[in-house]
Amino acid sequence: MMELVRHRRFPMFVLGIGLLIALIFPWIVQDRFAQNTAIFVLMYGLMAQAWNIMGGYTGLISVGQVAYFGIGAYTSAFLYTHFGINPWIALLIGGLITAMFGVVAGYPVSKLRGRYFSIATIAMAEVMRISFSNWEYVGAARGIQLPIEKESLLTFQFHSSRLPYYYIILFLFIIVNLVVYFLERSRTGYYFRAIRDNEEAAAGLGINRSFYKLLSIAISAFFTALAGSFLTQFSLYVEPDYVFASSISITVAMVAVLGGIGSLGGPILGALVLIPLSEYTRAWLGKQGQGLDLMLYGALIIIFCILEPKGLMGLWKRISAKKRTNP
């Protein structure tokens, strides 16, 4: 069966409406838990979109994104507490250092393909967690505590309201989505997808595989580190088991995969559905401490994967295709 490809992209007006809702959301919903959840939706949305650059477009399926997340978190915490560097600048430096780490650590790993690459990313994340747990200079297992400062945009600390945090993470989230939007429409984006589809063919068409793989890792690591730095400012402490938790890597990959990889809308939809699901099942069922919330959460994911293996974007496409055939 030959397949014609049309209407591949998420309609832009939907994104526009979504953005509008996101901008006024905290004014409509005042509930603190809901606002917290919204912040996590955006934080995981940011990371899942960053994952999408590597995994969805370039085909480098990472299950170790937490390595970049943790390094970002630690770098900004460290720069702030040891050198008094402004959190905003620390955030940027953290991103750049992590991007460099991504390139250096990624160089040998990017020669691996498919599942072997994925396994290597798990190892990389674990090595980071264990290294930071034993590194006395950065507080070893105790981590780093950030001093509480006066609240202002400059200090990146807000105590009376969650709103500034919400808008900051929304801003970062919008930036990563813009990057993916323009990437999709650029030569680099085409090169990423070509490498994902067939490395030999890509090389035969003049693409320097190593360079473009490392470029996609660097961009992905940069934005994942921004999420890490954000969490540092949000919770005012970092410790290895918290910012290098393998569950973060898994959640990020799952948000992207469940949403539908290799498209702009996928990670956004994934984060919108999965994160509230996880937060609310935990709030309702997590108190007994028997992991009932995780069971329900896991069961929902399994059911979803069976019913819609192409992710939420697949569901979206099916619905819009149906609408087109019977108007």
Place this chain on the structure above:
Amino acid sequence: MNTAILQVEDLYKDFGGLRALSGVSFTLEEGEITALIGPNGAGKTTLFNCITGFTPVTKGRILYRGKDITNWPPHKVVRHGLARTFQVVQILDDMTVEENVMVGAFLHEKTVQGARVLARQALKQSGIDHYTEHLAGSLPIPAKKRLEIAMALVTRPALLMLDEAMAGLTPTEFRDVQELILNLKKEGVTLVVVEHVMEAIMPICDRVLVLNLGTLIAQGTAKEVAENPDVIKAYLGDKYARNR
């Protein structure tokens, strides 16, 4: 006016203990169509892979327009004007036909719009412009082979190497490919064609190279090669060579 576009000098390729190419030397002249033939396992594809940088060379030299390109990475080889297709089609399954060709077009055109224009031209030239919006992986085999040629063409090669572009095609289909090859020659492209379908390639080539068990056993015009006893032996066995 003949000048060498590609010189292969004493090329060896070992896969562990297996010698796939053994002292292969030849020269390709600018603007000619060369057929590379030989029984299965003769080393034809390995030779392609060595020249285009997909497999590292064990020993020997490859000169392209006088420049030593031995063991260059594939993307660098393409940029210098040496493109190829693969025996087993290598296309980008999850991208559209047009996008497949656009990826190659980006070599000469940085913008998406510009690349699309070049891609459309190449698709037309290879006769598959009616598939533009189809998913490449869903095409029938003959169209996939055409697409691969379009992808190679859009990189604007001076030397194009086709690895069994006509295998599995019906006589009508391979006549189209023959015509395409002859048109490319007219435009000044040098071609090396690996082919098993003798009737498809013999009438259109200027020269034939015969590879057997990793060694070049004959080269010359189609007629010379067809009468060469070593070639007959390689293809049909000792008995037929003696009977002639």
